[in-house]
Amino acid sequence: MSYGFLSIVLHAHLPFVRHPDYERFLEEDWLFDAISETYLPLLRVFNNLKRDKIPFRLTLSMSPTLSAMLTDELLAERYVSYCESKLELARKEEKRVADDERFTPLVAMYKDLIEQNLADFEGLYKRNIAKGFKTLAKEGYLEIITTSATHCFLPLYQEYPHDVEMQIHTAVISHGRIFGENPIGFWLPECGYYHGLERFIKANGMKYFFTAAHGILFADKSPPNGVYSPLLLPNGTAAFGRDIPSSQAVWSSEDGYPGDMSYRDFYRDIGFDLPIDYLRPFLHGDGIRGDTGFKYYAITGKTDEKEPYRPEDALKKVKEHADNFVYSRIKQLAKLTRTMDSPPIIVSPYDAELFGHWWFEGPKWLEFLVRQVHSSAENVILATPGDYLSKNRKLNTGTPSFSSWGNNGYAEVWLDGANDWIYRHVHKAIERMSELVERFPNEKGLKQRILNQAAREVLLSQASDWPFILKTGTTVQYATRRIKEHLYNFNRIYDGLCRNTVSTEWLTRLEKKNNLFHDIDYRLFAEKKTSPDED
């Protein structure tokens, strides 16, 4: 007998980072690391399950900026060079640790992984791994959804509904072009919801979105089923709430599975341990130390004396943790079915990059989880939100509350003393963009190209990643530069259009650099655009 459904949602996102003007660029490695450690390993997991005829249904949110980068030829070329450089380091490491049997199997493991990645990337996916996900969606394993065009934290833009429409519409168009069909669900960046956002989701043809748990619990009318069935909004869209216990079991570095002592340690990397001269050919710029991906130690405990990593020990734990996760969900579902009059659904959303990049064993855990669900006598069934909604079930009704999954549940990560300076400038750029649409409502040719590029720059300045980085203090200079650069590009176009002096050569260079959203239509920035359906 089935107790209910488990909906695993992986949100894959990276900001648009592409610097053709440099031979190598440090922050482009964010993408290359994620391809190597997350996206290709996940594809292998999905294909293993498919090969073994294990049915599964998972939801994958692919951000438009990530999809654009995954289908970009220049970045693909650079990813191949990245892998070749890692292979060279692996060969060098083979020699260095040849006499140390603690590390020789680990170097071999990394070398195999890199070779496998390179073979899959070049041979299997022909340098476009988005196709790999698209195939799995077509075959019925994945429900691929989208998020706002540049992963903008939408509650801070609610005063600019035409901007929110632009963010969502551009995302849907871009998604359709890359994945062959329009998405039916929407990932709210950072689960940032505000009252009224649903009308843009509906107007762009989507049926559901996700919120933080308190977004549902503090709805205008408390929903009797809590987060265990979606909330049907007055306009017909559905909001799925994040389940806290299953999220925390995976997210938390202390209490969650990824903190287990036998798992690979994320921080200990030869990039910080070995002499700088040995590493120099593999480092960026003037030899700044950084992660190389070659990590030989297990978490071990709260000590600097780490034990060497033993993959076989980790694998046993992965199986144990996957079984424990499924067992805990079945227990939750069994309790819920006693009182609920419709089948409960547990929604467990995670950042995809958690799997493999930070939690090295994460993709394998996911594979074991699916296998365990498959063998759980149908007590729990994997389902996507689309699957759940397709059955016309009776749902709780109401409107969620303003919320996010950031610290303390609202906007304080993206609106803080460290990053609040950006909003006056980005909001101004939106106003000026709308002014340009009013002045140039129906341009063709060069002027249309100029205006479309202006629209791209405004969207790029809104990525939630930049205020996040400013708040958390990781690569602050880069984030600051990116916000200012996009605003500068926009303002240069704005001023240039006022004086009729936009340089074609500069524009072409900019189009080649920030080359995403091929189908963008600047006219959507029109402030007086007919409001989307408010049903």
Next chain:
Amino acid sequence: MTKERLQKLSINDLLEIAQNQDISFSTDIDREALIELILEEEAEEKTDREASNNAAMRVKEKKFEKVKDEGESFLLEYELPESYNETKITLLLRDPLWAFAYWDIKQTDIEKIEGLPGAVLILRVYQVDERGKKINVKKEPFEIPVKLTDRSWYINLPKAGLEYSLQLIVRDRTQEKVLCESNTVESPAISLDPMEDSVSDEQFRTALAVSGLQGLDDFYEKGGIPQRIISLLDTQYLQLQG
């Protein structure tokens, strides 16, 4: 910054970094000791930062932790204007009890204000009723004095679940003038409604318990949820489970 990066800097640069980070050191400190102090301070800051982040944010941070350094020094050639020469105020909601206001004042208005003897600038906070009519939040108007050079302010809202807007006012000895008015923000309610019937009530209690949120149950009984429960929701459900 990494140790290698700091070692490349001059002693004056190191002293400047230490001063900017409020590090205490003796005046005869040597270069190596200063580098150690800066590294210690940075490690401490990082730990504090991470501790204040919830699990979701900590994981996200890992995506951008490519190096423990800021990398190349970029020339910040894209400076932004300090003012757009317009008189305008915008209100953004940070959470149910805090909002952020930013504003700009055009040069001619600044000159006029400077010419008024005894003029002061004030932010007046209004509660907005359902018909969009402004109501003073308290019997005494809720006002925050600001300086002519201020351009933003975080405002502690008196109560969640209401709508607010702002006016930026200049007041001199004889009169006051509204320079500009903000948009309205809608602070969310943070409470659980009592269920209409006993079946729904049992369902809801079960759902809360399965959520790992038994702690919420008490507040559900008493009505109203204190703000701190939101962070419990996100970070400490295990403790709530007992």
